[in-house]
Amino acid sequence: MEKKATVICLIFIGAILLSAVGYIIFSGITANDYNYVLLEINPKIEFICDKKFKVVSYKPLNEDAEILLTGVEYKGMDITDATEDFLDICCKAGYIDVDADDNAVNITIIDGITQALDVHITQSVYSFFREKEILCAVVENYEDRNMFDEKKKNQVCCANKYKLIKTMQTYLPDKSTNELNKLSEVELIDIVNNIHSEYSFEPTEEQIELKTKLIDFNREKYNEHMKKITNKSQQEFSSKFDEFQKNKAQSYMINFDKSYTTWQNKHYS
Numbered sequence: 471m472e473k474k475a476t477v478i479c480l481i482f483i484g485a486i487l488l489s490a491v492g493y494i495i496f497s498g499i500t501a502n503d504y505n506y507v508l509l510e511i512n513p514k515i516e517f518i519c520d521k522k523f524k525v526v527s528y529k530p531l532n533e534d535a536e537i538l539l540t541g542v543e544y545k546g547m548d549i550t551d552a553t554e555d556f557l558d559i560c561c562k563a564g565y566i567d568v569d570a571d572d573n574a575v576n577i578t579i580i581d582g583i584t585q586a587l588d589v590h591i592t593q594s595v596y597s598f599f600r601e602k603e604i605l606c607a608v609v610e611n612y613e614d615r616n617m618f619d620e621k622k623k624n625q626v627c628c629a630n631k632y633k634l635i636k637t638m639q640t641y642l643p644d645k646s647t648n649e650l651n652k653l654s655e656v657e658l659i660d661i662v663n664n665i666h667s668e669y670s671f672e673p674t675e676e677q678i679e680l681k682t683k684l685i686d687f688n689r690e691k692y693n694e695h696m697k698k699i700t701n702k703s704q705q706e707f708s709s710k711f712d713e714f715q716k717n718k719a720q721s722y723m724i725n726f727d728k729s730y731t732t733w734q735n736k737h738y739s
Contacts, residue, residue: 505587506634506659508578508611509553511560512730513538516637518663519549523587527666528552531640538563540673540681549587550594557598561692563684566606568695571714573606576614576726578633580655603699603707607719609726616725626651634658641665 504526507517514531525544530536538559544552557575560566566573577595581587592610599606611617612629621632624647635650638658650658722729
């Protein structure tokens, strides 16, 4: 009886190991030379970093991000420093309202099977908002139920790979979802890195002027908010922030893009 139980146990463990290996081969998750990070606030930016978490390339994905990247250089920076700096610029320019309770950021990370970078960045983002006492729903792309349904419908292995594919299609419109899905995550990230390397951003005079205007317009509000932060307020805000994540972030997890469009219409109409 004991031998039979042992055999069954070994078969079960073997099946799990085979499934894990199959998933790794199927999804292309190996020891990545590069990792992928996408931040969506409304300004959208994607980063590629190496195994040491140093930024090797980045690219703004919409006009708002282009405006904010005027006079900025992230190559060689630690990825957490780069993402925190970009979030801070978003706060100073008003894309993240320091006094509002309906901010949101969506994070997509592809970093291999260990997911070490995922934890590294996500905790850094949480710490950033806690320290600056800003209520912001932090949503990781794989938590988006609509994204989960879409990746399943398109037969893509995971939500983050599907998000990467859809993002790539904004600058590679001739590539179909099916065509890109045949490539591993490693291959997709290599393509993105090559595109970043060929991309050259030269801000226009209008973009330079607009960034200055946005920061000047929000300067007093941002500075007043920062002045109010004390050791006591930090302790009080921490529990408030955790409660906010439990409640507010849930609405964005249903369909982040739809929820964020509603936010944009409210703030920019």
